[in-house]
Amino acid sequence: MRATFNTLFGRLFGVLLVAIVLAHVLAFFWFHHYGPPPPPPPETFVEQPDGTMKPLHRHHRPWFGGPVVPLTFQFISLIIAAWYGAKLLSRPIQRLSAAAERLSLDLDSPPLNESGPREARQAASTFNLMQKRIREQVSQRARMLGAVSHDLRTPLSRLKLRLEQIEDTKLQGQMRQDLDDMIGMLDSTLSYLHEQRTGETRHWLDVQALVESLSENAQDQGCDVQFAGSCAPLQVQPMALRSCLNNLIDNALRYAGTARIELTDSREAVVIRVIDHGPGIAADKREAVFEPFFRLEGSRNRNSGGVGLGMTISKEAVERLGGRLNLEETPGGGLTAVMWLPRA
Known part of the structure; x- marks a missing residue:
């Protein structure tokens, strides 16, 4: 039973149920205290000095003895319950949205706190697992980039040295330009991938x-x-x-x-x-x-x-x-x- 009410549905249902029960209990005791409205007494008239008949003044039931007060209480209590229920529903979504925004700016942002109702804890746990996997993939790619950079630069550097042995100056210049283009492409690509994984502070x-x-x-x-x-x-x-x-x-x-x-x-x-x-x-x-x-x-x-x-x-x-x-x-x-x- 405790596990059921530790869910978002259970908490929202419990808040609304308590509000409805309290409102009806108050209405029951209110009407029970004042009772049903009495039947109207027979009309009594008093003869006036001028010979006319005037009805006697009857005691009226107070306004707060009717349904105004309990219905007003019901209305206010249901508004409060609806407001609190909406807060319960929106709070986990707001937390996830804020955590996603932090993650988009910095992969090393702190993990989401796994607290609250069961649905919120499950969503936070899934989000943290996703963040961990993204960090691992980015770290693995960085290691691969370092290996690619080392493995490609070494043979390119050897080729540039061997160009000096070519006697044809025109061919040598063309090959040197091609090697410079390859090195430039490598540097640009590594720079681009480095920019993607770098989270700079504002x-x-x-x-x-x-x-x-x-x-x-x-x-x-x-x-x-x-x-x-x-x-x-x-x-x-x-x-x-x-x-x-x-x-x-x-x-x-x-x-x-x-x-x-x-x-x-x-x-x-x-x-x-x-x-x-x-x-x-x-x-x-x-x-x-x-x-x-x-x-x-x-x-x-x-x-x-x-x-x-x-x-x-x-x-x-x-x-x-x-x-x-x-x-x-x-x-x-x-x-x-x-x-x-x-x-x-």
């Missing part, structure tokens, strides 16, 4: 100072990067945001030769726009470029550098911050990357 950051610093660094290297706008500090993952901005600026410089960064601040969010006037991207391809290793034909292809992971890393970094990254057409031609970062 800190307050002067985003305006970061954008100004990135613009000045690019200008010092001879790149045309302009900056405009201002914003207040924002709570973000600093390394993830820096990586995202670097990728967007590099893309703009690679395909357009110039870039302009605009900051817009509001109570709800900070919006960062990276604008270029290059060849742009067709509207039906703008979502596809966020897929890993997706390559566009034409002017934005591998001949311009990269292996198709920069936009993927940028989008995932922004989504970890609870924001959005979209691509829009620049007025007059080109591409604008719009980064929306919430303040809440």
Whole structure:
């Protein structure tokens, strides 16, 4: 019997049952105390001096002797029981939702407390088991990545050394370029997978100072990067945001030769726009470029550098911050990357 009432159904049923029983018990004792309303006495009249007949005043039953008080109590008690029952139903769901949100930001977040009714304990236990398995899979993949990195870099390094023995300089240059491309693809892939498994802590950051610093660094290297706008500090993952901005600026410089960064601040969010006037991207391809290793034909292809992971890393970094990254057409031609970062 105790196990039955330790379930969510049992607790909710018990609360409603107690409320209904108490309400009816009160109504029973209330009507029993005051009894049924007495039958009306025969009408008695008194003759007035002017000869008219006036009925005698009868004593009326008090208003609280009727059904008003017990029915009001029943109504209030059922409202309280319904409110408490709704709280019982929503509390485990809220706990699961909060734990899922923590897990999406950090795989090493603390496990869910396995307490409460039986259904809530079962759901918490399943959630904790899922979190443990995800951590184990990610750890196993990290070990595999380390082995792949070591096993691939060693023969690639030996091949680069053996290139010096080739007398044909043209062939040597072509092979060296191919090896550099392979090493670059390996580094980009490992970097992307590392970004996926890294849970960086959020800190307050002067985003305006970061954008100004990135613009000045690019200008010092001879790149045309302009900056405009201002914003207040924002709570973000600093390394993830820096990586995202670097990728967007590099893309703009690679395909357009110039870039302009605009900051817009509001109570709800900070919006960062990276604008270029290059060849742009067709509207039906703008979502596809966020897929890993997706390559566009034409002017934005591998001949311009990269292996198709920069936009993927940028989008995932922004989504970890609870924001959005979209691509829009620049007025007059080109591409604008719009980064929306919430303040809440």
